[in-house]
Amino acid sequence: MGPGNDTQISEFLLMGFSETPELQPLIFGLFLSMYLITVFGNLLIFLAIISDVLLHTPMYFFLSNLSFADICFTSTTIPKMLVNIQMQSKDISFAGCLSQIFFFILFGCLDSFLLTVMAYDRFVAICHPLHYMVIMNPRLCACLILGSWIMSVLGSLLETLTALRLSFCTSMEIANFFCDLPEVLKLACCETLINNIDCLVYFASVMLGGGPLAGILYSYCKIVSSIRAISTARGKYKAFSTCASHLSVVSLFYCTSLGVYFSSAATHNSHSSAAASVMYTVVTPMLNPFIYSLRNKDIKRALRRFF
Numbered sequence: 001m002g003p004g005n006d007t008q009i010s011e012f013l014l015m016g017f018s019e020t021p022e023l024q025p026l027i028f029g030l031f032l033s034m035y036l037i038t039v040f041g042n043l044l045i046f047l048a049i050i051s052d053v054l055l056h057t058p059m060y061f062f063l064s065n066l067s068f069a070d071i072c073f074t075s076t077t078i079p080k081m082l083v084n085i086q087m088q089s090k091d092i093s094f095a096g097c098l099s100q101i102f103f104f105i106l107f108g109c110l111d112s113f114l115l116t117v118m119a120y121d122r123f124v125a126i127c128h129p130l131h132y133m134v135i136m137n138p139r140l141c142a143c144l145i146l147g148s149w150i151m152s153v154l155g156s157l158l159e160t161l162t163a164l165r166l167s168f169c170t171s172m173e174i175a176n177f178f179c180d181l182p183e184v185l186k187l188a189c190c191e192t193l194i195n196n197i198d199c200l201v202y203f204a205s206v207m208l209g210g211g212p213l214a215g216i217l218y219s220y221c222k223i224v225s226s227i228r229a230i231s232t233a234r235g236k237y238k239a240f241s242t243c244a245s246h247l248s249v250v251s252l253f254y255c256t257s258l259g260v261y262f263s264s265a266a267t268h269n270s271h272s273s274a275a276a277s278v279m280y281t282v283v284t285p286m287l288n289p290f291i292y293s294l295r296n297k298d299i300k301r302a303l304r305r306f307f
Contacts, residue, residue, distance in 0.1 A: 012097050012184070013090040016081065016177045017274055028085045034282050035078045041289030042067040044303060052302035058121050058136040063292060065145055066114045066249075070285035073107035076100060077178035077281055097179040098163055104178065106156040109208050113148035115250050116212040119219040120144075122243040127226045155208040176274045178281070209257070216250055245292050252287060256280040 017027055049055045049064040077100065084090055092100070124135050159181060166188040174183045223243060230236045256279035293299045 011091050011093050011172065012179065012187075013173045014081070014084060014092055014177055014179070015090065015173050015175050015274075016084070024085050024088075028082060031078055031282070032082055034286050035074060035082070038074045038282065038286040039071055041286065042070045044306070045289050045292060045299065046071075048299060048302040048306045051306050055298060055302055058141050059118070059125070060298075061141055062114060062118045062121060062145075065148075066111065066118070067289065069107050069110045069114060070288055072103070073111060074282060074285045076103045076107060081177045092179060097174075097184065098160060100179040101163060101181050101184065102156050102160040105159050105181070106152050109152035109155050110148055111253065112209060112212040113151055114145075115246070115253060116215040116219075117144045117148060118246050119216040119243075119250070122246055123219040123222055125242060126223050126239050151208075155204060159204050176277060178277075180277070213254060220247070241295075245296060248291050249284075249288055252284050252291075253280065256284055 017023075046064050046067040049060045049067075080092065080096075080100065084092075121136060125132050128135060163181065163184055166185070168187050168189060172187065174180070174187070176183050220243075223239075227236050227239050230239060260276045260280055293303065
């Protein structure tokens with residue numbers, strides 16, 4: 001349909017994973033279980049840090065914010081999918097789709113910025129241990145969190161407002177279980193406008209994703225240099241162990257995100273793309289509490305005291 005014959009639609013259809021009725025209860029149970037594990041796991045980490053005065057340090061302050069962001073990130077997409085399965089519906093309103101895009105990008109960016117802030121915290125702790133409490137003072141920590149929120153909101157607004165300028169054809173099917181902005185852009189009619197918006201979205205994605213990643217890589221280059229200068233093996237192990245959990249979460253977050261990007265670019269199978277999206281929208285937030293708690297004695301102690 002040409003640009004002159006486009007229509008203003010009021011809703012989209014989220015195609016999800018499978019249209020087979022027999023698989024819907026299995027999909028519902030699987031995602032409900034993962035969602036509950038994600039929410040309760042991150043909520044326990046959040047409450048344990050708040051309730052234990054010994055964990056009121058910059059590192060755990062940033063971790064509590066990351067747990068909160070992970071809860072919100074997962075809650076942006078999974079509840080709507082569960083409701084649609086339960087109601088045997090695929091509908092999502094245009095306003096609901098835009099809201100989902102906004103909050104999905106917001107909390108995804110917030111995750112990325114918080115991981116960068118945590119990398120800086122580890123850099124200061126390992127490279128400047130004697131000045132750690134002076135540098136990472138409460139005012140700086142609050143400014144870093146506030147800056148992460150501001151950058152995430154502005155980036156999300158920039159990308160979401162592009163969808164308001166679009167006109168859509170008769171196709172309303174989004175090849176995913178949530179309103180993913182690239183999938184929504186594929187449904188628009190005006191090819192010239194789409195090319196311009198694609199460039200804008202690509203540039204914003206590179207800045208919001210690549211910028212924090214560059215900061216993380218720079219911090220770890222400095223950390224590795226400092227660890228190599230430590231004379232004893234015990235000292236090297238102790239220094240590395242303080243950032244092992246964060247490095248694991250960073251690797252999981254960015255590897256799954258890049259994996260989804262490359263897999264979606266290489267295949268046109270909608271079910272494969274939706275399944276790949278599960279890795280960074282559900283699996284990564286679900287695993288973060290386990291990564292930070294299994295080998296962290298402070299978190300284990302705080303959880304025991306909390307219960």
